[in-house]
Amino acid sequence: MVEKEEQNLTKRFVSIGAENLLYWSRNVGQSGEVELIDYIGGDGTVERVATAGHGVSIFPENPEQKDLINYLTTNGIFQPFKSVQLKFSIQAPIEVALDFVYDPSVNVNEYSLRYSSALETNFLPSVGDIALGLEGKDLKSKAEKIYSILSNSRIASFKNYEELININMARELARTGLGIDQNTRFYWKIDLASLANFVKRQKSLSYNKCRLSDEYVYAVLQTAAETAPFSWDALMNT
Secondary structure (H helix, E strand, C coil): CCCCCCCCCCCCCCCHHHHHHECCEEEECCCEEEEEEEEECCHHHHHHHHHHHHCHHHCCCCCCHHHHHHHHHHCCCCHHHHHCEEEEEEEEEHHHHHHHHCCCCCEEEECCCCCCCCCCCECCCCHHHHHHCCCCCCHHHHHHHHHHHHHHHHHHHHHHHHHHHHCCCCHHHHHHHCCCCEEEEEEEEEEHHHHHHHHHHHHHCHHHCCHHHHHHHHHHHHHHHHHCHHHHHHHHCC
């Protein structure tokens, strides 16, 4: 039997920042993960696409890469940034995942509870986080009671789910008792320009969102900033 030879060579543009992050899982929250599993391009790609598509003559003479990229965003030329693409594997509570999977600019393939069993992980806010959302006196006692209710409910719902699976109930029906605290996993692909818009939208809504959502957005934007630092900085400052 001939062993398959591993190939690490590539002729495509390589982003050193992205290469350092590939297949490194960032831990987010209690049991969440954000992992870069593939990418296309970086700052050099944006520069090449811009000069090929728009012609060198429209840009200042012999610009530095950073200056050229800033020129693009300043003059509303965003198409070259769409040539840079990032693909993530994300594990997050369903309530957080909804912000990611329903964005119109992304390509998503989600872990299916119709064909697979539910992950045995979930999000449960701490007593301290619960207390932050309460008013009145004796906040710690109230928060501890709420935490106990949520925790017991979580344990009971997952136990019921497992029991339904064991008696061969259809998975798409058995899952109906699980809450939005249940973790899901999905592949999430997006181009750099759309990712910048996504991050800006999420930041504008952060006053009305669980802080956990912000942690996932931060993990994604950190990856983008490492992959194409000049481009990301220019997009976020537009």
